[in-house]
Amino acid sequence: MKKLLSTSAALCFGLALAGSANAYDSTGCGLGSMAWRGQSGIAPQVLAVTTNGTFGNQTFGITFGTSGCDQNGRVSGGTQKMLLSFLENNLDQFAMDAASGNGETLSTVAGIMNMDEKEVASKAYQNFAYLFDSENVDAVDVTLKFYQILKA
Amino acid sequence: MRRFVLIFCFFLCGFKNADDLAFSKGWLALVHYQPAMFGGYTATIGSDDFYLSPVGQRDPKAELAATIELFEAEGQEQKKCLFPARFLFLKKHGLLTKDFPKCEEYEQLKKDLAPSGVTLLFTDAYMNNSSSLFGHTLFRIDTSRKGTQLLAHGINYGAYTRGFEDTPFYAIYGLLGFFKGGLTIKPYYDIINTYNNIENRDIWEYHLDLTDEELDFFVAHIWEIGHTATPYYFLSRNCSYMLAEILDAIKPDLNLASEFKVYTIPLDTVKIVDKSKLVKNTTYRPSRLNKIKHRLKQMNKAQYKAFLQLTKGKKTLLENLEENQKSDVLETAYQYTQYRYVKKDLDLKTYRNKSFMLLSERNKIKAGQTFDELKEGQNPVFSHNSAAIALGAGFENGHAFQEFVLRPAYHSLTDNPKGYLKGAAINFLQTHIRHIDYHDKYVLQDLKVLELASLSPIDRVFAAPSYRLDIDLLRTADLKTKKRGHIFNSEFNMGGTYALSDNFWIYGLAGLEGAYGGFLKNNFSVGTSGILGTLLSFDKFGFEAQIKQTLATDKSATVFEQKAVASYHLSQNINIEAQFKRQAKGSATLNEWRAFIKYFY
Secondary structure: OHHHHHHHHHHHHHHHHHHOOOHHHOOOOOHHHHOOOOOOOOOOOOOOOOOOOOOOOOEOOOOOOOOOOOOOOOOOOOHHHHHHHHHHHHHHHHHHHHHHOOOHHHHHHHHHHOOOHHHHHHHHHHOHHHHOOOOOOEHHHHHHHHHHHHHO | OHHHHHHHHHHHOOOOOHHHHHOOHHHHHHOOEEEOOOOOEEEOOOOHHHOOOOOOOOOHHHHHHHHHHHHHOOOOHHHHOOOHHHHHHHHHOOOOOOOOOOOHHHHHHHHHHOEEEEEEEEEOOOOOOHHHOOOEEEEEEEEOOOOOHHHOEEEEEEEOOOOOOOOOHHHHHHHHOOEEEEEEEEEHHHHHHHHHHHOOOOEEEEEEOOOHHHHHHHHHHHHHHHOOOEEEOOOOOOHHHHHHHHHHHHOHHHOOHHHOOOOOOHHHHHHHHHHOOOEEEEEEEOOHHHHHHHHHHOOOHHHHHHHHHHHOOOOHHHHOOOHHHHHHHHHHHHHHHHHHHHOOOOOHHHHHHHHHHHHHHHHHOOOOOOOOOOOOOOOHHHOOOOOEEEEEEEEEOOEEEEEEEEEOEEEOOOOOOOOOOOOEEEEEEEEEEEEEOOOOEEEEEEEEEEEEEEOOEOOOOOOOOEEEEEEEEEEEEOOOOOOEEEEEEEEEEEEEEEEEEOOEEEEEEEEEEEEEOOOOOOOEEEEEEEEEEEEEEOOOEEEEEEEEEEEEOOHHHOOEEEEEEEEEEEEOOEEEEEEEEEEEEOOEEEEEEEEEEEEEO
16 A cells, blocks of 8 residues: 555656646736737837737747737737738748748638638739848738738 | 426426436536535536535535526626526526626627637647646637638646746646646637647647537637636646546536546547547648658758758759759748747847748749648557556566566557657656566566657757656666665666668667665765667567666676567557566676566556
């Protein structure tokens, strides 16, 4: 019996390392992840979006690990806000999809904009050099330009 | 009207009245009651707010009465808005006359989610984080939004551990349930970024077969649970366990939570859900690392060379390629650049610079991708079960023994690799009890408290270190004096692995070890060791052999060891194993043969 007891105590420890699979992932988005985001961005007044001031100028490579959701952690809001949130957080993948004219992020943009997928894809491909005109592009800029292209 | 509904329900639902309904599976699961140890019920949810009756935590009947009372009363809209699933349940059983109030926040949630289904997600083991060794499970509420499921939402049950991650309290608090667990919600693209792209873990999507009514009920119940906090136990009441209770609330006949007795391993949750026939189909989202590897395999020599050159920032070899061979190379190089940036091998400036160059080149090419994408992995549902027992017999220097092995979790390098992370071993508390014939004694031969191994082949593109960690309480022998005794031994070795082919690996490791125990001359020993080994891993057959030299402060611990394990996988859950071990110190040797039959349950 003694052995059994000591075993079960150790078992707890063993799985303590294991069972907490998601512990680090527990803060959700919103306030928890805001700390990681650039706060110095220009307000994209042209788009007149409100994202509770949680976004900055997301450029290439800062998009990892941030949460492009509202403070409740959800995909929310109107077309423009949703498009900005989405591109802000998936800019690196979107860049590749736009460069090749093919990919999941383009289908998603088509969904958000309620447009034909092929049309969105071909517009992204043809305007890639305009959308990504330097290695320091920022997500607000890309969103703005792409929104105008899609609406044109 | 109410009477009519009640009579109607008497025939249809089989519940005479509210009293019977209070002890029905549906109500018990919805309010998260589990049978208490000494009869009666006890509630899983830790928030007082979740119970409307003062005795609601242990009295399903009082709670049901209190819930009816709430919904039949005037006002109290805010409180009513917290329990949409209870409302649906009681309304369905004809116990409520009033309508559900208008709840703006709840309506907004449903609008944002735009639910179209529920998917159970399983993410692979992550060897770089001790808390993710066993993988992870979470829900996805699929979206009916046009486009893709990137705009769906992940629903994660986790512990609020902020500020404690790197402290010694982390494990202790987790064990004793001091952390609170709760649901968090995130867009699915965020989940993909975390698991697929940052941690390089595959995601399995198990699409659940729910009716529209059940889907509504699921969302309503998620809302209810979303407002609660519950003590989180790393071992038992963890991420996976709560998912099972939530599914039980939606489909009470499943009884999933009752399958977990002592501990809950995410992979087991997936299997139990699969067994319950709740999964209508399964899809697979490979990690970025696996996507890159799959593309590299499809490259011809010229493409591979151009790829290697591109990763160094040059493109002369790319220009020599046929037009339709270029885009795959550029896209793979871009993915690889992302992979390296996340690994912190590249700084931000270099990363942007390379990305911009690669994508601008890619955009110039009209021809699309010709490589196929990685569509299939090995579904974890078909992996061997996580606990194992083994029975065996053998000889040690000619003396016969029998051995019983118990392993609560999880996977060895020579076990059936199907559905497990390749080259990774995780074992907890593997206990070997041995009966030795010639003096008819039972001994604890080995208690492997923890065994971790991560072998990852190094090539020109990927270079992750390999390591082994062993913590044992083991019965050891002094080869010179023939004495035996128990020591507590820890070893950590690190090095590299090279793949001769997909299934044939060799590795070299070196490291340190420390031992403690009265058996040793000064009660302790420290030493250093070097290991050379090989691992063969096939669908039906696994083989590992290694030689190891140890130099230690205690003379008895300085030995040369040869070891081999061969395992034949008779079926998903049965192995036959043969093991050989030889230890040598000068002319003194110890030879041990063992054969086992191992059953995973």
